[in-house]
Amino acid sequence: MDNGIIDIGLWRFIAAYAFILLLLLFVKLRGISREKQIIIASFRMTVQLIIAGYILTFIFGNPSPWLSLLIIFIMELFAILNIFKQVKYKLSKQLKGTAAVSMVIGTLSCLFYFNFVVIHFTPWYEPRYFIPITGMIVGNSMTGITLGLNTLLGGLKEQRELVEGALMLGATPKAASKKYVDDAFDSAILPTLNNMIGMGIIFLPGMMTGQILSGVSPLVAIEYQIVILLGIVGSVALTVILFIYLGYKFLFTDHAQLNV
Template sequence: MVKRSLPYQNKEGESILDKGIIDIELWRFIAAYVFVLLLLFIVKWRGISREKQIILASFRMTIQLIMAGYILTYIFDHPSPWLTIGIIVIMEAFAVRNIFKQVKYEMDKKLKGIAALSLLIGTLISLFYFNMVVIHFSPWYEPRYFIPIAGMIVGNSMTGITLGINTLLGGLKDQREKVEGALMLGATPKAASKKYVDNAFDAAILPTLNNMLGMGIIFLPGMMTGQILSGISPLVAIEYQIAILLGIVGSVALTVISFILMGYKQLFTRDAQLNV
């Protein structure tokens, strides 16, 4: 991309965006955990049994992010295509594992395989198109670009396909009689399940669409905020944010439609009977 000068200057002509990010002192960093204490106080006060989960989540989040910070520092200092490929493989593997854990309904091996394959298809196509065409950085495995973008695309696609699977399986189970009635009247599995397939796709993309509707007015997204804090012009940060959101939309759409097109057939037997 073409580098742009920072448009914001003070009276002396110095850029007010080139000051560098504020380094949080240790005690100030620790002070942020007061919000966890506040949450613990509220759940204790209201008699909600979430204390252990809150403490565990806070501890795991801290340890995992600190570890990720050291790992990314090493990778950024020693860029390698093999390290970058290794990171994306780990991301995809953990995303697939989380999908299987978060889906509330039982899936057989074939359906799990289709879910994993759909995630790979949607995320990798979108990721490489985004990196090669939209941003076009070099080398292609540059970890400072590749890894953060991959994390956003894979994470959002994981959420989308999980919502899609839960909505599809839940709809077919809850409306089994209607689906079976349509099959008995001569409808094909594709026609009998169309309403529930469409609902699943809609549920999968809705969170991303809602984010797009509120972005810039109701809230500023994390990527854009981070770039602004690091000294980048808000206009450049907006370009990146719009681009990555469009990439996420495409990835979620490809992931979910791939699962739907390949997966819905597995929910019916060869005799066109519902199998969920």
């Protein structure tokens, strides 16, 4: 044990992959063609987390504002690229730019508010706080924009005739797309709201569980979990609002014609 945490050990660590074998067996028996994706996902997850562990060990031992900012830049870059990859529809340069700007402004605004007002850790770049909180905020905002984009573009494409009919009758692009914009926002924030509803009763979140396992008082862990979840809600909402209300105009031409 180290600081009250049980050392899993190599063989018990390997034994955890039995759950992957069980999943592979199930999809094989059911004829579901997911074996390759499951193996690749498991391998990538393992390699990426091991690499991240070594990197974080170095950063925690050598705290630097430049290293912390570099980590933020890398997180934001990969999140933005992942949004482009996960959206099922072709994105124009304007929509990509809007998504990128919304991600950066939304996440950084909430991150620094969280730092300087809510927790106020010092120094401001303290990696033990800064990096995990950044990861949670950026990751959830990325998911929000991805869901919002897919819902918005999917709704407009499926209901193209209704939208174009409204435009022909004199509706503005904003009015014609309002329902789909609202649906996109609802879709983006729903996973976070569901987590809030079930948290503490249905499941204990990972960060809180980790703190409790490391010996932190459950009450202190709960305080951190609540404020971080509120920060995530704010970041997801702000990021998606920025994207939707800045980006929807690029879905129409200068002559108010649907362009998706």
